[in-house]
Amino acid sequence: MAEITKRSEDYSRWYLDVIREAELADNSPVRGCMVIRPNGYAIWENIQRTLDDRFKELGHVNAYFPLLIPKSFLAKEAEHVEGFAKECAIVTHHRLKQVTRDGKVDVVPDPESKLEEEYIIRPTSETVIWDMYRKWIQSYRDLPILINQWANVMRWEMRTRMFLRTTEFLWQEGHTAHATAAEGRAETLQMLEVYRWFAEDILAMPVIAGTKTANERFAGAVETFSIEAMMQDNKALQAATSHDLGQNFARAFDVKFQPAEGPVDYVWATSWGMSTRIIGSLIMTHSDDDGLVLPPRIARHKAVIVPIWKTDAEKAAVCDKARELAALLRPTLGPVPVDDRDNLRPGWKYSEWERKGVPVRLELGPRDLAQETAMLKARHDRAKTSVPFGDIVQGVQAELDRIQQDLYDRAKQRLLDNTHVIDSWEQFTDLYENRGGGFAMAHHCGDGACEETIQDKTKVTIRNIPFERDETPGRCVHCGQPSIGRVVFAQGY
RNA sequence: CGGGGCGUGGCGCAGUCCGGUAGCGCAACGGCUUUGGGAGCCGUGGGUCGCAGGUUCGAAUCCUGUCGCCCCGACCA
Numbered sequence A: 001m002a003e004i005t006k007r008s009e010d011y012s013r014w015y016l017d018v019i020r021e022a023e024l025a026d027n028s029p030v031r032g033c034m035v036i037r038p039n040g041y042a043i044w045e046n047i048q049r050t051l052d053d054r055f056k057e058l059g060h061v062n063a064y065f066p067l068l069i070p071k072s073f074l075a076k077e078a079e080h081v082e083g084f085a086k087e088c089a090i091v092t093h094h095r096l097k098q099v100t101r102d103g104k105v106d107v108v109p110d111p112e113s114k115l116e117e118e119y120i121i122r123p124t125s126e127t128v129i130w131d132m133y134r135k136w137i138q139s140y141r142d143l144p145i146l147i148n149q150w151a152n153v154m155r156w157e158m159r160t161r162m163f164l165r166t167t168e169f170l171w172q173e174g175h176t177a178h179a180t181a182a183e184g185r186a187e188t189l190q191m192l193e194v195y196r197w198f199a200e201d202i203l204a205m206p207v208i209a210g211t212k213t214a215n216e217r218f219a220g221a222v223e224t225f226s227i228e229a230m231m232q233d234n235k236a237l238q239a240a241t242s243h244d245l246g247q248n249f250a251r252a253f254d255v256k257f258q259p260a261e262g263p264v265d266y267v268w269a270t271s272w273g274m275s276t277r278i279i280g281s282l283i284m285t286h287s288d289d290d291g292l293v294l295p296p297r298i299a300r301h302k303a304v305i306v307p308i309w310k311t312d313a314e315k316a317a318v319c320d321k322a323r324e325l326a327a328l329l330r331p332t333l334g335p336v337p338v339d340d341r342d343n344l345r346p347g348w349k350y351s352e353w354e355r356k357g358v359p360v361r362l363e364l365g366p367r368d369l370a371q372e373t374a375m376l377k378a379r380h381d382r383a384k385t386s387v388p389f390g391d392i393v394q395g396v397q398a399e400l401d402r403i404q405q406d407l408y409d410r411a412k413q414r415l416l417d418n419t420h421v422i423d424s425w426e427q428f429t430d431l432y433e434n435r436g437g438g439f440a441m442a443h444h445c446g447d448g449a450c451e452e453t454i455q456d457k458t459k460v461t462i463r464n465i466p467f468e469r470d471e472t473p474g475r476c477v478h479c480g481q482p483s484i485g486r487v488v489f490a491q492g493y
Numbered sequence B: 001c002g003g004g005g006c007g008u009g010g011c012g013c014a015g016u017c018c019g020g021u022a023g024c025g026c027a028a029c030g031g032c033u034u035u036g037g038g039a040g041c042c043g044u045g046g047g048u049c050g051c052a053g054g055u056u057c058g059a060a061u062c063c064u065g066u067c068g069c070c071c072c073g074a075c076c077a
Helices: A012-023 A037-058 A078-087 A126-136 A180-201 A248-252 A277-286 A312-333 A345-353 A366-371 A389-415 A425-434 A448-458
Strands: A025-027 A034-036 A066-071 A090-093 A098-100 A106-110 A114-121 A145-156 A168-178 A207-209 A224-232 A238-246 A268-275 A303-307 A360-364 A373-378 A386-389 A420-421 A439-443 A460-466 A486-491
Touching: A012 A025, A012 A277, A034 A037, A037 A145, A037 A168, A037 A277, A078 A312, A090 A098, A090 A268, A106 A126, A114 A425, A126 A145, A126 A168, A126 A248, A168 A180, A180 A238, A180 A268, A207 A486, A224 A277, A224 A360, A224 A486, A238 A248, A238 A277, A238 A486, A248 A268, A248 A448, A268 A277, A277 A386, A277 A389, A303 A345, A312 A389, A345 A360, A360 A366, A360 A389, A366 A373, A373 A389, A386 A389, A389 A420, A425 A439, A425 A448, A448 A460
Parallel strands: A303 A360, A420 A439
Antiparallel strands: A025 A034, A066 A114, A090 A114, A098 A106, A145 A168, A168 A268, A207 A224, A207 A460, A224 A238, A238 A268, A360 A373, A373 A386, A439 A486, A460 A486
């Protein structure tokens, strides 16, 4: 069994080891893509279920649009083309032809099947969706349209990284249409708040919500908002984005409506998304050198029972009791596996479930049976407590609640400990060169060129302009020009 | 696309400089002893050394080409 490489030695190796050891994903034969294994997919399913419920509570519905986008669609919104043209997979033919080369059978695209207009494999769906919205929207009575789509998309990035930046990834993308600018903006902010809630309350991952700078804005948006989390190596990770698209896409796709009063106008749009990248952030936020650590609210299995025995008689008694307890826990926790495999010793099973990140382990042996208690062990801090059989349901639930809170508190403390108020360029460079980096709360003049220079010099970017920020005026940490408030800088993934 | 590294049983690696019958650990399988934190001993099976050429009596090893993967940079959710 491969050992998980220690974080201090090589962070990216550690991160990949956790993914492999926890059986979350494998490399696929397709460049930059991954095979999501059942353990990883179960996490994604929980993410889907939780977010989807919330979307629906807020009046959204799901729909599905095509994978392939006519090439011309992408060209309709100028900034959108610029943003995505460099990373598109293109479908050019619709048929293969068998050929024999050097005695070997091969297939090549049939030249006679070349498409008149190529298709792009969607890097995002704004264009196909807005092409349809044109047909669906006539009057203010057709608005708002609040549609979400669960789908795969492809972006041919130069460098890929499991979960964080795969060529193909899964996500949800919400695309809404509204009658007024204010309504569009309200929707954009509402959905960002959903993401903040999801990251913090469900994933136990504290984030900073704010506005992206113009440089970092989504291609085609008038304003982009993000939530930014801090990983264990002090780098920042954008966990979700929400975009106010203004009337840009409506103009590009000619989507007009008749308001209750006044002349025909273009509709107002938003889009917002969260991807499988969030699983990467989950790993890098909570996991340790023994493998994956999952917050209970997103874990596939909340608890596992490991029975311990010496003799066949003990095995029968212990396993019977284990299954009885599992049945008791099932209504509140879902399936609780009883690991009764007889070819493995308990120690092996412990470390295996730990690697997979199961939040709580119940150990049950002859001694426990005699005392009518089970030994309960928490994954993240190894805390061990004895719980009477009679209190098992409440006992486990209380421990899961403690774990959920503890993971959040721990991550929050780490975020605070590694967030620094920075007032000079010397402090700034010192932080990233010598003191391990983190979040720098510093003044910035707001000039895009200045922002780029900082990035070129230090690889540090403005993550966002936090909603809750120090608005005492000051001077830009880099160029000294006046600033109206602090922004959050960090090295990003 | 630039810089670095690596392709050897299922997994992790040694062997390559200096050519000479392909090895180690883990896993698998069988047996006995074990079982409250990754068990021990004995035994068994499994590899055209990424691929294609070349040099040589002889190539994992040397030469040429080629494919793939990983890490760093540019791109990015």
